[in-house]
Amino acid sequence: MKKSLFALALLATTAACGGAAEAPATEGETVAATEASAETGLYADLGGDPTGPVYRETKGDTLAVSGYDVVSYFTGDGVPVEGAEDITVRYEGYDYRFANEENANxxxxxxxxxxxxxxxxxxxxxxxxxxxxxxxxxxxxIVDGTLYLNFNEDVQGRWQADIPGFIESADVNYPTHSPDEHYQDS
Structure with a gap:
């Protein structure tokens, strides 16, 4: 029963992360994306289509990582900080916020x-x-330069028991999920 409730809770709150790697933008592409974003109110719009599901709190929302600055995980003391609404970069259809322009760039x-x-x-x-x-x-x-999120600290403890094995399985499983799968019944 306890296992079933956990599974139901886990499924009810499902969310996804990741995406295929792309070649870095050239200076000309970055300038064009930044100029185009002025019309949308974004700091920059890098374009691109979703390559898989991205966790958002509600269907139709485009805010990724609950508004946290993803670069902040890798810089300074490695403590994540929330990004500012006026420093938002759209990537593959989702909005990433940043604490400062340096992190956005x-x-x-x-x-x-x-x-x-x-x-x-x-x-x-x-x-x-x-x-x-x-x-x-x-x-x-952060494992081998990649940011991984977990549901909570208890789940993270389970994940830490076999990080390479879980990454290997998740790398196979994630691409089988569609971008809006989590919200189909919402």
Missing amino acids: TFIEDPAKFAPAYGGYCAWALGANDALAPGDPNVYE
């Missing part, structure tokens, strides 16, 4: 490097159960 140079694996969905849920569960931006780990 770092992201623009190589967004695939900083976007969380599996679209911000829980790495353990995808690896262990092939399920989309929300990733908590405050429960994370």
Whole structure:
């Protein structure tokens, strides 16, 4: 019963993270994307189509990683900080916020490097159960230069028991999920 309730809760709150790596934008592409974004109110719009599900709190929302600055995980003391609404970069149809322009520009140079694996969905849920569960931006780990989120600290403990195995499984499972799968019944 307890296992079933956990599974139902996990499925009910499913979320995903990651995306295929892309070649970094050239200087001309970055300038063009920045100029085009002035019309949309974004700091920059890098374009691109979703390559998989990205966790958002509600259907139709485009805010990735609950508004946290994904570059902040990799810089300074490695403590994630929330991004500012006026420093938003759209990448593959989703909005990433940044605490400052320097972090936004770092992201623009190589967004695939900083976007969380599996679209911000829980790495353990995808690896262990092939399920989309929300990733908590405050429960994370960087492994081999990739940001992975987990549902909560308890789940992160399970994930840490076999990180390479869960990553291997999640790498196979994640591409089988469609961008709006999590919200089909919403």
